[in-house]
């Protein structure tokens with residue numbers, strides 16, 4: 001219904017009109033991983049099929065968008081010399097699937113991109129615990145009663161303490177992330193996979209939920225991928241000392257292979273507050289991107305830039321509505337997305 005309305009608005013000329021109203025704004029797109037198998041069905045907000053990503057790039061080319069490198073775009077943005085229809089492509093986390101499927105596509109189109117890499121799993125080369133556990137439970141199609149019984153076994157809790165599957169799964173993840181070391185967590189993953197009868201070896205060898213390795217980060221740069229910061233452990237507390245730790249550790253892992261200055265940053269999961277800005281500026285961070293929707297206009301806070309977080313769930317008309325600024329006009333008119 002919503003998509004049909006958007007198509008009607010487009011055919012009435014609204015998209016053409018709205019695109020004229022935001023000619024001098026900067027649009028920043030956000031992606032995460034691509035899908036090798038069924039990851040886009042499991043989590044369409046995080047994983048996109050190669051075909052959908054290819055259609056997005058074709059749209060940008062066919063509609064004469066200027067896809068710019070982030071540093072260049074920010075410079076033009078600051079000096080008010082941004083060309084109309086300027087777009088930056090950003091990619092969060094550093095999934096192997098982006099390296100394997102996304103980078104060749106971007107290279108084919110000659111588009112630069114910025115990849116914000118979170119470094120803990122780059123260093124440890126294991127599948128991301130949280131995502132892998134969630135995927136395995138999703139894959140196993142456990143019913144609620146079976147899931148609760150299994151979770152009570154895995155966490156040595158009595159069944160009466162387990163209320164609902166989702167909440168208990170969250171507790172299991174929090175427990176493993178805070179109490180177990182990397183080796184124990186990986187063994188725990190194997191145990192869960194055995195109990196769920198899910199092929200963990202396949203997940204590990206296909207690297208469905210693994211990040212890029214350090215040599216892959218190095219090689220991507222020659223294909224126009226600018227590597228930037230995304231914290232070490234994918235979290236950014238508000239305490240200045242913890243912010244400093246996350247940024248410095250992230251830099252320490254990436255700096256040996258990254259050729260450009262590590263001065264651009266993306267808030268993990270887009271969670272940010274004004275309290276982050278001063279410490280980040282003191283750490284020589286020049287820009288920081290959020291997941292807040294909207295366009296960046298002259299005068300925007302460079303440490304809280306807005307982005308459009310694209311998703312496999314968005315039909316092509318939704319992407320079109322966002323890129324032609326029609327959705328921004330609607331957001332401004334009704335005060336919400």
Ligand SMILES: [Zn+2]
Nearest residue numbers: 092093268269
């Ligand atoms: Zn992230």
